Amino acid sequence: MGMLLLASGAAGAGGDGSTDRPPQGASGSVASARPDQASGDLYLTAGTLLSERLGSGQSVLLCQDGVELVVGDRRLASERAVVWVVAGTLAGEKSTPSNQIQVYLAGRVSDQHLKDKSDPSLVVTVLEQGKTSVVKTDLAGAIFLTARKKDQPGDLRSRPLYQEAAAGFLQAGLSPLPAPEPSAKPARREPNEPTAGYTITISPVSSVMPRIQTSVEQGEEIITHMGRSHLTWQEPNDRSNRVNVIELEADCLVVWRTEADPNAKGVSPDGDRKTGVSAVYVSGDVLLTQGERTIRADEMYYDLRNRRALARNVVLKSYDAVRNIPIYVWAKQLRQVGENTFEADDVVLTSSEFWTPQLSLEAAKIRIIDNRKSEGSEVLPSDSDFDVVLRDVQFKVGNTPVLDLPKVHSDRQRPELPIRSVRMGHDTTYGTSVETRWWLSRLLGLREPEGTDGSVSVDYYGQRGLGGGVDLRYERENYFGSILGYIIEDNGEDRLSRTRKDVDVPQDTRGRFRFQHRQFLPYNWQVTAEASYLSDENFLEQFYRSEFNVGKEQETLLYLKRIQDNWGLSFLGKTRINDFVDQVEELPTAEYHLTGQSLFDDRLTFYSDNQISRYRYRYDPDNTMSNPDDYFTFTGTRNELDMPLSAGSFKVVPFVAGTFGYEDGTGFVSTLDDGVVESQDAIAIGEGGVRMSMQPFWCVYPDVESRLWDLHQLRHTIQPSATAVSYIESNEVAEQRDTVDLGISQRWQTKRGPLGSRRTVDWLRWDVDFVWIANSSGEIAGPDHFLWSEPFIPLVNRDGRVIAPLDRRTTGMFGPRQNYVSTETILRLTDTTSILGDAYFDMQTGVMEQLDLGFSRLVWPSLTYYVGSRYLREVDNTLGEHGSTALTFAATYTLDPRYTVVLAEQYDFDYGANIRTDVTLIRKYHRTNLALTFSADDSLDEQRIVLSLWPEGIPELAIGMRRYMELGASDVYY
Incomplete structure (x- = not known):
């Protein structure tokens, strides 16, 4: 900020x-x-x-x-x-x-x-x-x-x-904006236009005074300093209003001046200012510093007027803030041939300062053009601002060449080399695997447009087959989206879970295609288009497990929406193209929402949600619950009127609402307990209630001091809140549960940190919710929560993966079904130690439904660990699932600067089985990391050993299984 x-x-x-x-x-x-x-x-x-x-x-x-x-x-x-x-x-x-x-x-x-x-x-x-x-x-x-x-x-x-x-x-009849007056900025010169000369400051480095000789040749004064000296001058930056401060240090130096100074009295310990300097030559352990960039050389000549330079036996050190690694460039000869153009011969590029780096890039010649227009306009320079051309390139591991290329043209982020990454590994599901990613633009011989990132995948799996695909992502000012396609000739078997192993694939040729696009239109309109095709129902779960578990639904739709001020209007058309999934088609759906509309000068607030849809339930042909897939119409409207009030420190919002729903298909047939009764096409629900909150009140204890608990003063803050709502309905199929929620949020705050710069932190946070409902369910249910101050069960569930008869009552997604008390707490004992927990107690049956406890500790500088326990009450859901009492342990321990061990273990006592075990040994070399991982995943009944190698700061060159390893996680270990 x-x-x-x-x-x-x-x-x-x-x-x-x-x-x-x-x-x-x-x-x-x-x-x-x-x-x-x-x-x-x-x-x-x-x-x-x-x-x-x-x-x-x-x-x-x-x-x-x-x-x-x-x-x-x-x-x-x-x-x-x-x-x-x-x-x-x-x-x-x-x-x-x-x-x-x-x-x-x-x-x-x-x-x-x-x-x-x-x-x-x-x-x-x-x-x-x-x-x-x-x-x-x-x-x-x-x-x-x-x-x-x-x-x-x-x-x-x-x-x-x-x-x-x-x-x-x-x-508005006000004064117009004036035209800017000319400022006192220095005139911008042409790139090759020489300057009149610079003022430099020369100072001795030690108490030994340099030997100075002065001569005049062809109207130029030549000053020679024999002895280590320090030079400083400022060079205007034509790309911005700033100046570049350049420092130069060497054993000997020669200065050329365009005009002689008759008042010069020689150098003093405080430094000597020389004006009109046009060129500088230095030799002997040369050190040039400009910002974070340093250059060491045997000798260097710098033409200040024309901004040209020549240096021999150069070592340039810089820092890549994006990758968080140093950059070293060794060159036999380095030349500045233009204001923003540099050339070098016999170049070695590496992130290691060793004479023989583990990984390096060598080139016979290199040419760099810095195209940045304005420094300071960005926090970090854009990668595309640098144009780099290398010739006769070798990639080396130690002294061994592994790849020769005649030419590499790079903008530093996207090199001309077409390959993007390589991953190799072996496991019981895929066998020996080689996964490669290639730059799409390089393969096509095209320049990649701005805001576009495209890659081609070519993979080989020993037990599956050969696969490949395209992943293209793009983002511009008015639109963004992605295209993903993948196909594989699969000769193996799917392993989806512990109980679903060795599943035959329905066809040898498998794959997917997904297209997503969003376009921003004038007048706050936006349109979203999406298409998703899968070859079979198990492909996504097998090859894209993370997306299957937590990603969005695979849909084919067209969505038009406008949101302006406090209202929104949308139109949705959605159809099914994967006939093996259960899905709800909407052809079409129209919605209008009005939120927080002020009435009578904020005395009342109005909310309105309206929907009309043409639905069709589409079932998997093998689904035994298949019903006729005829179209039917659903329409619903809910309108709420609030009256915000203030009573002292309380904020009270009484509200009333009315809901009307109509469906001409099967109608509304389910009761609260999932009983089936006579169908009703039209229903009405009335509701009234109140929402209350209180401004926080607190008490300060200034005398609290504890070095053991790291407490310096204490403030206790309490903020209560309450919600109560009651319903009336036209028929039992529209019945809702009357609900009362009482919440208390508490904070104990203290100050931590060094004297003079202490900060306020939450030492203890404790939140409690008490919920009472009418018509509670007699069935044993899992922990439901009162969310978003709204226990209302909607008339229709829009989730296309859950369709009738699971369309609204039995999901437990829309409010509590039993009386309960829940709590969450976190205690920060110190800045390195925390205890956290949460609990859910069923007051109706007097049973603890859920209990989680965790302890996190950092033992500086070598150990970090976490120990936690998770308890879930057993629920009979006819799926063969039990409750769960799981113990989780994870630790990272640095044995010494070279070796680190990472351990993660999770065991379920109710099942009497291990959930997952991961053990990793990391060997840290200079700028390179080698890791050996053993993993046993009992949820898939799978074991694997992975050998990984990744250069520090260059994950693109890593070797390892991309499915099972976070390549950027090396920062966690150090």
């Missing part, structure tokens, strides 16, 4: 954060003073902030990604804004610093009065209700700006938002 403070005079002197004040106008520059002036401060919050100084005490700010403006008694908000600040003074008995402010707000504009009394100094002109407004005020206080991202990109006049604001100010 960036903090930017603009202030006038002493008004902002006490502000926190970094300061950036707009230029102050000359004293008395304001022609007249306004009698009404806001004496408070102005607070402006924005997601993205662009700023420019216009001269004469003026600044303009472009705010995007959400804007909030608070001044005096008003809070205004919008999607984007332009702020024009004119700094000056007000005339009067005493000159009072002031800021004249004009603000243009656009997109979802809201205006809220924080107090009953209005501020006459603040004038708000509404240009278009809810869309555009203009604010004008004179401010004697400070201006506080907060932004997640800020920048000074230069001239903002070409921005559409700036031009839109200029027109808005004119429409």
Whole structure:
């Protein structure tokens, strides 16, 4: 979070954060003073902030990604804004610093009065209700700006938002935005235009004074220093308003000057300033430093005027902040042939400082072009800003070449080398496996468009067969999406679980295709298109297990949606193309939602949810529950009216709601206990209730001090809340459960950290929920929770994977079925030790349904471990599943700087079986990691041994099974 403070005079002197004040106008520059002036401060919050100084005490700010403006008694908000600040003074008995402010707000504009009394100094002109407004005020206080991202990109006049604001100010009858005055920036020179010379500072490194010789040749003064010296000069950066500070140190140096200094008295311990310097030659243990980049060389010549350089036997050290590794470049000769162009001969590129690196890239020649346009516009430079060409390239492991290429053209992230990654391994399901990924653009010989990432997979599995596919992802300003396709000639058998092993595949040729696309349209419309094809019902579970377990449903649909202000309108069409799955088709569904609509000046709040659908239940042909798959119509509407009230420290919201549903298919036939009764096509439900919350109240214990528990003062905070709702219905098929929920949230906070910079942390957090319901279920059920302050069971379940008769009552997804009390807690004993737990107690049967406990500990610097227990009550669900009492243990232990052991174990005592065991031994070499993993997964009845090798910071070159290993997890171990 960036903090930017603009202030006038002493008004902002006490502000926190970094300061950036707009230029102050000359004293008395304001022609007249306004009698009404806001004496408070102005607070402006924005997601993205662009700023420019216009001269004469003026600044303009472009705010995007959400804007909030608070001044005096008003809070205004919008999607984007332009702020024009004119700094000056007000005339009067005493000159009072002031800021004249004009603000243009656009997109979802809201205006809220924080107090009953209005501020006459603040004038708000509404240009278009809810869309555009203009604010004008004179401010004697400070201006506080907060932004997640800020920048000074230069001239903002070409921005559409700036031009839109200029027109808005004119429409409101205010002063127009001025044209920026010429600033005192140095003129931009052509790339090959020589400069007039530089001023450098020369200082001796030690107490031994260098020997100095001076001569004049052809009008140039040549100064020679014999003895180790330190040079410093500043070089203007034509790509930004900054300067580059360059430091150079060497045993001997020669300086060429375009003009002689008759007053020069030689060098002193404090340094000697030389002006008009055009070139520098240094030799003997040369060290050049520029920011985080350092260059060592035997000798170097630097033409300061033309920005050309030549160095011999060079070692360049830099740092890749993206990959978090150092970069070393060794070169026999390094040349700067242009302002942003570099060439080198006999180059070695590696991340190791050793003379013989474990992994390296060698090239006979290299050419680098730095295309960055503006430093400071990004936190990190874009990878595509560097264009690199290497010739006669060798990839080496130690001194052994493993790959020769005549030419490699790279933008640092996407090299010309077409291969992207290689994974190898062996297990009982796939056999010996080789998985490769290749750059799609390189294979096609095309330049990859911006925002596109495409790869081709070519895999071989010893027990399955040969497979391949394409994975393409793209994202631009107005759309994003992905295309995924994979096909394999499968000669093996599926292993899906402990009880589903050696499952025959339905066909040898298997695969999938998935297309997802979202397009943002004008007027807040967006369209989503999706298509998903699977060859058979087990392919996704076998080859994409993670997506099968936690990914979204495989659907084919077209979805059109518009969300504006507090309302939304959508249209959905969904059909089934995989005939082996149970799915709900919607052809089509239309919905309209209105949320939080204020009525009668916020005295009432209205909510409305409306839906009309044309459904069809599609079943797997082998499903014995198959019903006729005729289309039927469903429509439903729920409308709620709230009345927010405040009673002291309590906030109380009584509400009433009505629901109507109609279905012309099988109708509504299920009771709360899943009993089947006479079908009803139309039903109605009425409900009334109250939601209450209380402002937190607390007690501070300033005398609490404990070194053992790391406590320094203590504050106890309590916040209760309550919800009660009751229903009436037209028929028992629409019956709901009356519910009362009482919640208490508690925090015990303390201060931790070194003296002078202590921070507030939650020492203990304890949340408790008590829930009572009417018509509770007599069946033994798992732990259900009261979620989102809404126990209402919807009239239809939109989840296409759960269809009739499991469409609404028996899923337990929509509210509690029994009286219960639940609790969650976490105790942070220290910054390295925590205890956490949760419990669910069934008050109706007096049985603990769920109990989880965990202990986490970091023993600096070598050990991290976790011990936890999970208990689930046994539920008879006719699926042969039992309860569960599982013990989990995980630890990472650094034996020494070279070896680390990682252990994970989970055992279920109720089943009397091991769930999973993983043991990994990691050997850390210099910039390279080698790991041996043994894994036993009893859920699949599978064991495997994996040997993995990955260079530090370069996961693309890793060798190992991508299905079973987190290649980027090396950072966890160190």
